[in-house]
Amino acid sequence: MAYISKLSSACYQINVGPNKNWHSGLSLHAWKPWQERLGAFRFLACLDSPGDFAHWRIYWAGALTLLATTRDVLERVDRKKSHKHAKIIHDFIKHIATKKDLNSIYWNFVCNERNNLVHEFALGAQEERVTSRPFLVDTELSFGDLVKKYGERKVIIWGEDGEDGLRLLEVALQWWERNLRIIEQAVRNADIAPYSSGSQHREKLLGESLDHISFFDYDWEIGSVTPPKLPD
16 A cells, blocks of 8 residues: 655655744653654655665664654553543544554554564565655656766665655654644643544644644645754
8 A cells, every 4th residue: 555655756855943932832741752753764864865874774663663652652651641631542542443544654554564673573664776866857868877977876665565665754753743733732622532523623623733832843744844852
């Protein structure tokens, strides 16, 4: 199953300039592993040829493990903070468990890749040599001429369809950010069943979160992430 566009249209735009007040009003400890995996993603995304970096698998494994860890932190740490937290997080966990088709990036990518890695040391990601650059289109040249003119680079692909691994990490980051925002805003509103109330209600909470909780400059388009700085 393809989750994202093919390699030829991949583009990462890593911006700098976190909002110093982004953490105002946050209550979830789960933002900390989210921030750490954002750092791992940013490191790989800033490399022109990430597959040539000798230790890319360490960053990949770390990012996937932290993507999966966020749920554990929600259930084992954050739900104990208050009755509201417990009810809202329970509602979220129930929702993603019963609506797996709507949360395939989590189940089919995050969970499967992390479980295969941890339990079997089987990696779904691998390097692949390409000539394309995210910012480069030169359709008049042959493959050989492209290699001669621009050289090759190694990208990280995932799965049988050869999807762009870094784009998948980014989509997973966005999936978690979206849901953590909804949970945060539900806590703020004392809304104990945001996921049982339908998608329009969650979109409303998300919009309120974007208005009231400023983490960092982020335009909600894939490929435009500015890293936050977590409070101590």
